[in-house]
Amino acid sequence: MPASGLSEILAPGLCVVFCGLNPALSAARDGHNFSNRSNRFWQVLHLAGFTPRLLRAEEEREILKYGLGLTSAVSRPTKSASELKHHDYVSAAPALESKIGEFGPANLAFLGKAAYAAISLRAQVEWGRQSDEFAGASVWVLPNPSGLNRAFNLARLTEHYRELRSVL
Template identity: 40%
Template sequence: MVQITVHLSGFTPRRLAPAEQAQLLDHGLGITNVVARATARADELSAEEYREGGRILTAKVERLRPRWLAVVGITAYRTAFGDRRARIGPQERTVGGARVWALPNPSGLNAHWTATTMAEEYARLRAAVEESSG
C-alpha cells in the first residue's frame, strides 16, 4: 500500500512497483528502515531494537543530510526517538539536523487509516517540503 499512498499524495507521478523503489531517488525520496529486521508485525520488535534503530538512523541522517526525515509508523517514531507524546504530523524536534514528520503506517493492520486519509497526511508532508524549499 505504500506505493499507492506515495503516488496518491503527489510525491510520484505514477504508482511505482516495489521493484522500482530506486526510482524514488529521482523524486528526491529515499527509504530506509528504523529497524533492519523483517517481521510480520511491528509488535515483534523490541523497544531496544527501535532505540538502536533510532541511533543508527540519526547517524545516517547526519551523514546524508536530508532536509526532512519522515518516519512511517507513530509507534516506531515514539519508541525509536523517545517521544511518547508524539502525534502523526510534523514534530518539534529535529533528527540529525533534519525536520521530522511522523506518518501513518500503510500496513493493512492499520485499519483506522484508509488509503485516502493516509495519502492526505502524506500530501501535507509534501506541501511542507515544497513550502520549505521556496
C-alpha cells in the same frame, strides 16, 4: 545493505527519506521495499503527489529521481511491526542517526509512531511535523501504510502524506 538484505534507497541531500519501522518478511523475501500487495506505500506516494505515476516495488530506486529515499528504523524483518519492542528502536537509533547525518535529507518521515516515540523518549507523539529535528532533518510522523494498519483507509493515509508534500 542492512541485515534484512533489502537495499536502502539513499543519496545525499534528498528532500524526504521515508523511514519504515522495519521490513516485512515478505519484503525481505522479495528483495524490494513495501512489496506486499496489501501495503499501500507506493499507492499513497503517487496519490499524495510525490511521484507522477504509480511505481511498483521493483521500481523502488526510481524514487531517487523525485528527491525521495527509503530506510528502516530497525533492519530486522518481522511478520508484523508489533513484534518489535521499545528497546529494538532505542538500540537501532544510533545507526539511524549516523545514516541520516551522513546523507543529510531535509526531512525524515517516520512511518508510524512507534519508532519515533521510542527514539525521542516520548510517551505521546502526534501525527505530522514534529517540533524537533533528528540528525539535522525535520521530523514528520505519518501513518504506517501497511495493510495491517486498519485505522487508516487509503483516503486518510493520503491526506497525511499530502500534508508533508504540500510543504516541500
